[in-house]
Amino acid sequence: MILLGILIKAFWSGIAAVGFAILFNVPIRTLFPIGALGAIGGLIKFGSMFLGVEIVFASFIGATIIGIISIQMAHMKKSPPLVFSIPGVIPMVPGAFAYRMMLGLIALIDLEDTDIYIQTLIDTVNNGAKMIFVLISLAIGVSMPMLITRKESIKKSVKSGN
Amino acid sequence: MxxxxxxxxxxxxxxxxxxxxxxxxxxxxxxxxxxxxxxxxxxxxxxxxxxxxxxxxxxxxxxxxxxxxxxxxxxxxxxxxxxxxxxxxxxxxxxxxxxxxxxxxxxxxxxxxxLPHYPRWILLVMVGAAGAGFCNLFGGDVINMGVAFIATVIGLFTRQEAVRRKFNPYLSVFFAALVASFIAGLSEKFAIGAEPDKAVATSVLFLVPGIPLINSVTDMFDGNIQNGIVRAINGLIIAFAIALGLFTSKMILNF
Known part of the structure; x- marks a missing residue:
């Protein structure tokens, strides 16, 4: 049952990735790979969270693997890696944390009870910190594989590898 | 010569x-x-x-x-x-x-x-589906997903129209966030679906500045720190415009 839930989430991650891919006007031949990439990322993120990994690290693992696969896909589909990796990680954007942090900030404006104030402050800082660290780990995770594997360009690095 | x-x-x-x-x-x-x-x-x-x-x-x-x-x-x-x-x-x-x-x-x-862009209706439908997908990821039920879909489609339409009328880009994002979160906020006001707050949170996600933020980190690691900072600040202003739109509709509807 939980497994099915993870699979459904992976499916919707893929749909979200394709939606953003169309927004970014990607070549049509890359649409299906991007959907698959988004689904793989969602599967890894939610799968590792199910296994008890913290959300920040889970997002980092997901983004890193998306970065690695997007380099392979770049060879297969003859498009630069960023065409795949940027729409692929967008489903992992921590929108819910950002929303809760903003709600907390508004609530802090006119709270008077000290206990409630402190509790709200704790929640707000917690949500804000999670949001920022997830965002950073997504960006670093997705650009690291590219920075590590390429010297001048992915095309060249494959030639020298052969 | x-x-x-x-x-x-x-x-x-x-x-x-x-x-x-x-x-x-x-x-x-x-x-x-x-x-x-x-x-x-x-x-x-x-x-x-x-x-x-x-x-x-x-x-x-x-x-x-x-x-x-x-x-x-x-x-x-x-x-x-x-x-x-x-x-x-x-x-x-x-x-x-x-x-x-x-x-x-x-x-x-x-x-x-x-080269042609994707037809407008495909863009609207697929980005709406992405909004519904986000809603599912954050734990919304089918009704919340429907609300997120409609809010995203109308929000994106608003943004396209604002951009077409040559409004300031950040203002266009503000308009889109306002309209999308207002529509999703109506569902929270009238308690439609299991977790309407998830629909509100996901209705504005189609505006997230993904390219500026990711390129910002890539640029900084490449040593193009100035461009990285410019992109990061650009992304932050867009995020701020989204938040402002959300706040405004929250104040209007008082949910």
Missing amino acids: KDSITNAQSVGNTLLEIGALLMSSGASTHRTRITMKRIANSLGYRIELLITQRALMLTIIETDQEYFFSRMKRISPLHPNFKMVSGISHLSWNVKEQNWPVEKINTELQRLKS
């Missing part, structure tokens, strides 16, 4: 065009630089570049005769177009491996610029 000067000029203009297209389509600074260098070197020129977010400066030097030509070019604001990024990447390898002349590069650029 006259010929080589004209050649350097026409190659320089083509290179500037390519660089400006890449930057405004969403490529990172490093990619723009290596692509321009690759094309210039294949055509037998040496170039020096200054790439900023909104302007390009190029000096092109003819290697054997030491003529040079400098020009600046304004870059239009970010308008994501990965077909262009992909097409120019192909083009640069064709220049390098098949020795394409400048005329052929210009024709190919014209072709890439005339």
Whole structure:
């Protein structure tokens, strides 16, 4: 049952990735790979969270693997890696944390009870910190594989590898 | 002598065009630089570049005769177009491996610029589906997903119309966030679906500045720290515009 839930989430991650891919006007031949990439990322993120990994690290693992696969896909589909990796990680954007942090900030404006104030402050800082660290780990995770594997360009690095 | 000067000029203009297209389509600074260098070197020129977010400066030097030509070019604001990024990447390898002349590069650029975008209804439906998908990821039920879909579609439509009427880009994002969160907020006001707050949170996610934020980190790691900072701040202003839209509809509806 939980497994099915993870699979459904992976499916919707893929749909979200394709939606953003169309927004970014990607070549049509890359649409299906991007959907698959988004689904793989969602599967890894939610799968590792199910296994008890913290959300920040889970997002980092997901983004890193998306970065690695997007380099392979770049060879297969003859498009630069960023065409795949940027729409692929967008489903992992921590929108819910950002929303809760903003709600907390508004609530802090006119709270008077000290206990409630402190509790709200704790929640707000917690949500804000999670949001920022997830965002950073997504960006670093997705650009690291590219920075590590390429010297001048992915095309060249494959030639020298052969 | 006259010929080589004209050649350097026409190659320089083509290179500037390519660089400006890449930057405004969403490529990172490093990619723009290596692509321009690759094309210039294949055509037998040496170039020096200054790439900023909104302007390009190029000096092109003819290697054997030491003529040079400098020009600046304004870059239009970010308008994501990965077909262009992909097409120019192909083009640069064709220049390098098949020795394409400048005329052929210009024709190919014209072709890439005339490539159609996805039809508007496909864009609206698929981005709406992405909004519904986000809602599912955050734990919303089917009704919440429907609300997120409708809110996203109308929000994106608002943004397209605002951009078409040449509003300030951040203001367009604000309008879109306001409309989308207002529609989703109605579902929270009238308690439609299991977790209407999830629908509100996800209705504005189609506006997230994904390209500026990810390119910002890529640029900073590449050592293009100035461009990285500019992109990060651009992303932050967009995020702020989204938050402002959300706040406004929250104040109007008081949910």
